[in-house]
Amino acid sequence: MLERPLASYQLVLGTTGLLLGLGLIMVLSASSVLALRVYGNSFEIFLRQGIFAVVGLLAMVIAMRIPLERVRQLARPALVAVVMLIGLTFTPLGMEINGNRNWIPLFAGFNLQPSEFAKLAICLWIADLYTRRHRHLGTPRYVITPVVPIAGAVSALVVFQKDLGTAVIMFAIIAGLLWVAGLPLKPMLGFGAGLVVLLLFFVATAQHRVDRFMSFLNPMADPEKSGYQAIKAMMGFARGGFWGLGLGSSRQKWGALPEAHTDFILAVIGEELGLAGSLVVLALFGLLAYTGFRIAHRSRDRFARYLAAGITIWITTQAVINIGMVLGLLPVIGVPLPLISYGGSSMLATLAALGLLANCATTEPGASRALATSRRAKARTKRKAGR
Incomplete structure (x- = not known):
């Protein structure tokens, strides 16, 4: 099966569909009590997530169809647009939710979180930059600059929004693409060490982050406050x-x-579907990660290779952090589980990114021709059925 030209393309679509379907079911279940209490309708939050999913799927289809060369042309404007939107959150137009000032209110109770789209913008911009510089990537200076200063500055803006979780994922994307671009081990270790020091500094400068970190080490030290979520999550898995x-x-x-x-x-x-259901989620994310890195390895297009790697690093890192914090293996830093957790901006950005990942899969050997043949065959079938 994996030898077929469209194997990666179909795996991206299949895992995305399964994760999205499971996510919608679980949002309905997990939100029903809260929705009934707040809105008087147990389906309200689920219906909102359904709207996000429909719009996200439309974005995914567009991202799958648009030529990658045109996607490259959007890389720099996308980064500029995201920085401007993040800047708006520091003005009176911005809104604070749960201590994070990273939202812009839109209409009918819907809000935009620009930092979610910043992850995609960084993937696009770095992929475009490394594609243009591919002849010089043997020199560490061309790998590091201007990626680390500019992408690092965008990530720092997200930290100033008090959204450390999203910033950690953005730093992971930067580090991962530095490695993919061939940065030697010594400067890579230096970058990693500097990143750890920077993250510890950000933790130490906010008391609520210090409390979360200490509760990660021992949730029972403060079971009614900072350790409460971790303890209740473990109780759910135990039940x-x-x-x-x-x-x-x-x-x-x-x-x-x-x-x-x-x-x-x-x-x-974990509570409703048990360890078996949790393992299915882990397996789907593992399969998606394998597929993404497979695309990055097999693609014949330089831009597609870097973009596929960046998107895969992003979604995999985010899933690992979320799973780790729910299991008590990592500190709680407010990161949603891709395609499964409730959230409109996260859903839209993730589905658009997965559409681009599927697009990148068509640059594998023989994939583009096989996809065109498949579409022509489907068109002929529809014409015959319409007669």
């Missing part, structure tokens, strides 16, 4: 056992677990 309590049967979503339908939705999955 679920291997097969779970059954879909819709979570007790944690009845107000015991904050953010049950967003950052901690995996705990509800």
Whole structure:
């Protein structure tokens, strides 16, 4: 199966569809109690997520169809646009939610989170830059500059929004693409060490981050405040056992677990679908990561290689961080589980990115021709059916 020209393309679409479908089901289950209490309609949050999914799928289809050369032309304007939107969050137009000032209110209760799109913009910009500089990437200076100063500055803006979780993912994208571009081990280790020091500094300068870090080391030290979410998440997994309590049967979503339908939705999955359901989620993300790196390795297009690597690093890192913090293996830093957690900006950005990843898959050997043949065959079938 993996030898077929469209194997990677179909794997991207398949894993995306399964994760999205599971996410919608679990958002309905995890949010029903909160939605009934806040809106008087247990389906309200699910319906909003459904709207995000439909718009995101449209963005994904467009991203799959647009020529990659045109995507390259959008790289620099996209980065500029994202920086401008992030800047707006520091003006009176910005809005603070849960202590993070990284939102812009739109209409009908919908809000835009520019930092989610910054991850995609950074992937596009770095991929375009390295494609143009491919002859000089053997020199570390051309790999590091201006990627680290500019992309690092954008990430720092996100930190100033008090959104450390998104900034960590952006730093991971930068580090991953430096490695993909061939940065030697010594400067790579130096960059990594500097990044660790910088992150520790950001943690130390905010008391709520210090509290979260200390509760990660010992949640029982403050079980009613900073350690509360981690303890309730572990209780959910413990109740679920291997097969779970059954879909819709979570007790944690009845107000015991904050953010049950967003950052901690995996705990509800573990409680309702058990270890078996959690392992399915892990397997799907693992398959998506494998497929993304496979595309980056096999693609004949330089831009597609870097873009596929960046998107895969982003989604994989975000999934690992979310899963780690829900399991108590990492500090809680407010990162959603891609395609599964509730959130419009995250959904739109992720689906658009996966559309681009599928687009990159068509640059593998024989894939473009096989896709064109498949589309012509489907068109002929439709014409015959319409007669």
